[in-house]
Amino acid sequence: MEIIQEQKNFMPRLDLHCHLDGSLSRTFFEEILGRRVEMEELQVAPDCRNLAEYLAKFSLPFQGIQTARDLRYAGYDFMRSAKADALDYVEVRFAPVSCCMQGLDVRTAIESVLNGVKRGREEFGIDFGVIVCAMRGHSEEDNLAMLRTAREFLGAGVCAADLAGDEASWPMRGFRELFGEVKRMGMPFTLHAGECGSVENIAEAVDCGAVRIGHGVAMSGHEDVMRLCRDRHIGIEMCPTSNVQTRAVPGFDRYPMREFLDVGLLVTVNTDNRTISGTTLEKEIRVAQEQCGVSDEDIVQMMRNAVEISFAPDEVKHRLWKRFGGRTTA
Numbered sequence: 001m002e003i004i005q006e007q008k009n010f011m012p013r014l015d016l017h018c019h020l021d022g023s024l025s026r027t028f029f030e031e032i033l034g035r036r037v038e039m040e041e042l043q044v045a046p047d048c049r050n051l052a053e054y055l056a057k058f059s060l061p062f063q064g065i066q067t068a069r070d071l072r073y074a075g076y077d078f079m080r081s082a083k084a085d086a087l088d089y090v091e092v093r094f095a096p097v098s099c100c101m102q103g104l105d106v107r108t109a110i111e112s113v114l115n116g117v118k119r120g121r122e123e124f125g126i127d128f129g130v131i132v133c134a135m136r137g138h139s140e141e142d143n144l145a146m147l148r149t150a151r152e153f154l155g156a157g158v159c160a161a162d163l164a165g166d167e168a169s170w171p172m173r174g175f176r177e178l179f180g181e182v183k184r185m186g187m188p189f190t191l192h193a194g195e196c197g198s199v200e201n202i203a204e205a206v207d208c209g210a211v212r213i214g215h216g217v218a219m220s221g222h223e224d225v226m227r228l229c230r231d232r233h234i235g236i237e238m239c240p241t242s243n244v245q246t247r248a249v250p251g252f253d254r255y256p257m258r259e260f261l262d263v264g265l266l267v268t269v270n271t272d273n274r275t276i277s278g279t280t281l282e283k284e285i286r287v288a289q290e291q292c293g294v295s296d297e298d299i300v301q302m303m304r305n306a307v308e309i310s311f312a313p314d315e316v317k318h319r320l321w322k323r324f325g326g327r328t329t330a
């Protein structure tokens with residue numbers, strides 16, 4: 001018991017599912033907008049109980065990341081928050097095409113975020129990877145062009161691709177070709193699936209070649225899909241607070257984290273949108289333990305899983321493994 005407690009105190013802390021636009025600080029907005037910003041403008045109310053209310057909070061962040069300067073600052077600001085949350089490694093994701101509404105080009109958008117997070121890494125000593133999100137609501141042409149540009153930065157700050165956006169309106173099957181192409185490019189990817197859509201989206205995402213699934217809550221109770229994910233070593237990026245706020249699950253008592261851990265899935269705990277959800281990794285760990293039936297041992301296991309499934313280069317993974325006491329395998 002004491003050994004686990006000690007491991008928990010010293011374990012590396014990783015957040016693998018975190019959106020840049022939903023995680024920018026109040027200071028960031030006050031500086032770029034030049035006015036006082038109330039937290040209610042940025043964060044969902046504690047009693048947020050639907051997806052529409054949640055998504056409405058993205059409108060201000062969306063306006064805040066449309067220039068190269070603001071994107072650089074956003075990348076830096078994100079790393080500053082990661083430092084405040086005592087993270088050791090973070091994967092931050094954003095949708096470059098969504099940052100080009102005022103004429104910016106995708107390449108500059110990616111470079112600007114990379115410059116910001118790199119500055120943050122130097123100042124705060126936190127390793128990172130940037131995940132670029134194709135959007136379900138964007139055209140295939142825009143998504144593909146963005147992914148081709150992002151591929152040039154793979155290994156130079158960009159670590160993977162993702163698919164985000166309204167899952168219920170745009171099911172996974174419409175993106176098979178796109179991600180078939182991403183696979184051919186040699187770019188690894190995680191896909192948002194089973195957050196507010198069907199369990200079929202999860203099976204299709206795995207079939208498409210996704211090595212990780214964002215959320216995945218819809219596979220609760222579906223033994224065949226859980227087995228598929230377990231047998232293929234698919235990483236599961238769970239985000240408890242966000243999933244309750246958007247009604248992906250009715251409450252923490254129904255959150256399938258315990259169920260997924262028991263099945264042997266590579267479960268991880270993450271924040272999703274730090275500012276919009278009003279959360280930190282510290283809070284997510286606490287909520288998992290207090291309300292989702294997760295033990296100290298499970299928390300350590302989830303951080304081990306996070307190192308294993310992260311898109312980090314080997315030398316970074318090696319450094320993180322050492323923090324568990326020198327072991328180099330899960």
Ligand SMILES: [Zn+2]
Nearest residue numbers: 019192214272
């Ligand atoms: Zn997400």
